[in-house]
Amino acid sequence: MNTIKKDVHQFLVERGWEDQYQAPKDLAISLTLEASELLECFQWKSDKEAVAQKRVAMSEELADVFIYATQLAIALDLDIKAIVQEKLAKNATKYPPKSVKQD
Amino acid sequence: MNTIKKDVHQFLVERGWEDQYQAPKDLAISLTLEASELLECFQWKSDKEAVAQKRVAMSEELADVFIYATQLAIALDLDIKAIVQEKLAKNATKYPPKSVKQD
Amino acid sequence: MNTIKKDVHQFLVERGWEDQYQAPKDLAISLTLEASELLECFQWKSDKEAVAQKRVAMSEELADVFIYATQLAIALDLDIKAIVQEKLAKNATKYPPKSVKQD
Amino acid sequence: MNTIKKDVHQFLVERGWEDQYQAPKDLAISLTLEASELLECFQWKSDKEAVAQKRVAMSEELADVFIYATQLAIALDLDIKAIVQEKLAKNATKYPPKSVKQD
Numbered sequence: 001m002n003t004i005k006k007d008v009h010q011f012l013v014e015r016g017w018e019d020q021y022q023a024p025k026d027l028a029i030s031l032t033l034e035a036s037e038l039l040e041c042f043q044w045k046s047d048k049e050a051v052a053q054k055r056v057a058m059s060e061e062l063a064d065v066f067i068y069a070t071q072l073a074i075a076l077d078l079d080i081k082a083i084v085q086e087k088l089a090k091n092a093t094k095y096p097p098k099s100v101k102q103d
Numbered sequence: 104m105n106t107i108k109k110d111v112h113q114f115l116v117e118r119g120w121e122d123q124y125q126a127p128k129d130l131a132i133s134l135t136l137e138a139s140e141l142l143e144c145f146q147w148k149s150d151k152e153a154v155a156q157k158r159v160a161m162s163e164e165l166a167d168v169f170i171y172a173t174q175l176a177i178a179l180d181l182d183i184k185a186i187v188q189e190k191l192a193k194n195a196t197k198y199p200p201k202s203v204k205q206d
Numbered sequence: 207m208n209t210i211k212k213d214v215h216q217f218l219v220e221r222g223w224e225d226q227y228q229a230p231k232d233l234a235i236s237l238t239l240e241a242s243e244l245l246e247c248f249q250w251k252s253d254k255e256a257v258a259q260k261r262v263a264m265s266e267e268l269a270d271v272f273i274y275a276t277q278l279a280i281a282l283d284l285d286i287k288a289i290v291q292e293k294l295a296k297n298a299t300k301y302p303p304k305s306v307k308q309d
Numbered sequence: 310m311n312t313i314k315k316d317v318h319q320f321l322v323e324r325g326w327e328d329q330y331q332a333p334k335d336l337a338i339s340l341t342l343e344a345s346e347l348l349e350c351f352q353w354k355s356d357k358e359a360v361a362q363k364r365v366a367m368s369e370e371l372a373d374v375f376i377y378a379t380q381l382a383i384a385l386d387l388d389i390k391a392i393v394q395e396k397l398a399k400n401a402t403k404y405p406p407k408s409v410k411q412d
Contacts, residue, residue, distance in 0.1 A: 004187050011191050014200035024161075025145040025153060026353055028138075031168065032238060033352065035131075035138040036345035038175075042128040043342065044335055050128060051179065058127075059181050063190035065134065065172050066183060069165060072141075076154065078162050080169060084107050087166035088114050097117035129250055135341060136249065139242035146239065147232055210393050217397050220406035230367075231351040231359060234344075237374065241337075241344040244381075248334040256334060257385065264333075265387050268378060269396035271340065272389060275374050278347075282360065284368050286375060290313050293372035294320050303323035 005080070008070045021075040027068055034064040108183070111173045124178040130171055137167040211286070214276045227281040233274055240270040314389070317379045330384040336377055343373040 012018055020027060038061035041054040051058075073080050115121055123130060141164035144157040154161075176183050218224055226233060244267035247260040257264070279286050321327055329336060347370035350363040360367075382389050 003184055007188060007191055011195070015198055016201050023150060023353075025148075025150045028142045028145050029235070029348060029352055032135075032138045032142050033345050033349050035135045035168075036342050039131045039135050039338060040342055042131050043338055044332075045128075047126060047128045055179065058175075058179060059186050060190055060193070062172060062175055062179070062181065063186040065138075065168070066187050067190065069168050069172065070187075072161075072165055076158065076161060076165070078165065081106055083162050083166040084169050084173075085110060087163055087170065088110055090163070092114070095118055098119050126250075132245060132249055132338070136242050136246050139239050142235060143239055146235055147229075209390055213394060213397055217401070221404055222407050229356060231354075231356045234348045234351050238341075238344045238348050241341045241374075245337045245341050248337050251334075253332060253334045261385065264381075264385060265392050266396055266399070268381055268385070268387065269392040271344075271374070271378050272393050273396065275371060275378065276393075278367075278371055282364065282367060282371070284371065287312055289368050289372040290375050290379075291316060293369055293376065294316055296369070298320070301324055304325050 004066065004070055005074060008067055009074060012071070020071060024072060024075045027072045027075060031065065031068040031072060034061060034068055037061045038065060107169065107173055108177060111170055112177060115174070123174060127175060127178045130175045130178060134168065134171040134175060137164055137171055140164045141168060210272065210276055211280060214273055215280060218277070226277060230278060230281045233278045233281060237271065237274040237278060240267060240274055243267045244271060313375065313379055314383060317376055318383060321380070329380060333381060333384045336381045336384060340374065340377040340381060343370060343377055346370045347374060 012020060038058060041058045041061065042050040045053070070080070072078075073083075115123060141161060144161045144164065145153040148156070173183070175181075176186075218226060244264060247264045247267065248256040251259070276286070278284075279289075321329060347367060350367045350370065351359040354362070379389070381387075382392075
């Protein structure tokens with residue numbers, strides 16, 4: 001994820017767009033809009049139809065989701081790998097792993 | 104991001120939840136819902152107020168966004184670093200870098 | 207819809223909350239959040255399962271959607287019946303009615 | 310709202326689209342997408358800028374929100390005025406009216 005953070009940050013710096021980091025509310029709005037555009041690929045379609053017809057669009061919208069999520073992580077000074085591991089650990093207490101019963 | 108993909112995948116496998124990969128439409132819905140929960144942290148607040156009051160909640164919801172986005176990448180067999188670089192390259196043609204004028 | 211506009215407006219006035227009309231961006235955010243909470247009723251469920259299990263929750267979230275949509279209409283000084291008729295008319299040019307062929 | 314319910318229902322019937330009533334999950338997705346398109350009118354803008362620049366687009370997207378919300382009400386056999394009044398009543402217990410203190 002370090003590479004993605006670097007690539008996204010560099011893209012903004014090259015365009016003088018670092019002020020976006022001061023607007024996390026607008027970044028959160030943008031993230032919501034991109035998630036919706038990804039969901040739109042599935043509108044009125046079954047899983048199979050959507051993946052067959054819209055895989056390229058899905059890949060672009062998913063990339064946009066990662067890009068804005070990464071911008072938010074930078075804006076909020078969060079380590080992506082760390083917050084994911086913490087959340088998975090928190091989820092794990094609510095949903096323990098299946099015990100593998102062996103006789 | 105490889106680590107995040109591995110951590111997320113392992114979490115699902117440990118619980119026998121790999122069938123989620125067959126339901127990308129429901130994963131896209133989940134991603135939309137988490138993006139909304141992140142946006143909720145900013146509801147009726149300015150950027151400053153939101154970050155001051157809700158930084159922990161933001162970090163958890165942002166983690167959920169990365170988790171579901173990663174699950175979708177696995178479900179659609181997409182390389183996250185690659186699709187981000189492709190989208191940034193596509194954006195770069197629409198928004199070229201600022202030229203640094205030097206006299 | 208006049209009744210709904212009146213009921214919603216009165217609710218705000220009784221609480222001194224008319225300043226919300228000056229914040230259409232936050233109202234649009236609230237509307238998005240409520241639409242997500244409605245969609246959440248269908249998460250990981252089929253249509254049948256969702257309606258069987260979550261009809262009460264759906265009715266409350268749908269009410270919230272109408273309430274915030276109505277607040278936005280008041281804030282933007284829009285006649286709800288009129289904008290709906292205009293949009294249906296616009297959609298009708300894109301999707302003409304099925305012609306009933308009779309031999 | 311009766312008129313809006315009638316107009317929306319007639320639009321669907323004229324096109325043979327009543328099967329949409331059997332797909333409330335997809336209607337809820339559509340409602341979420343339209344709420345996002347409305348929110349997009351405010352992206353990167355202040356309230357004043359957005360209303361000045363995007364009022365026509367806002368009116369069309371808000372109409373779409375009402376149209377899909379109405380379709381969902383029909384699909385779930387809900388009386389819009391009734392569910393709004395019930396929700397306002399429920400909200401009123403949580404947020405009582407401001408008492409007008411008179412000396």
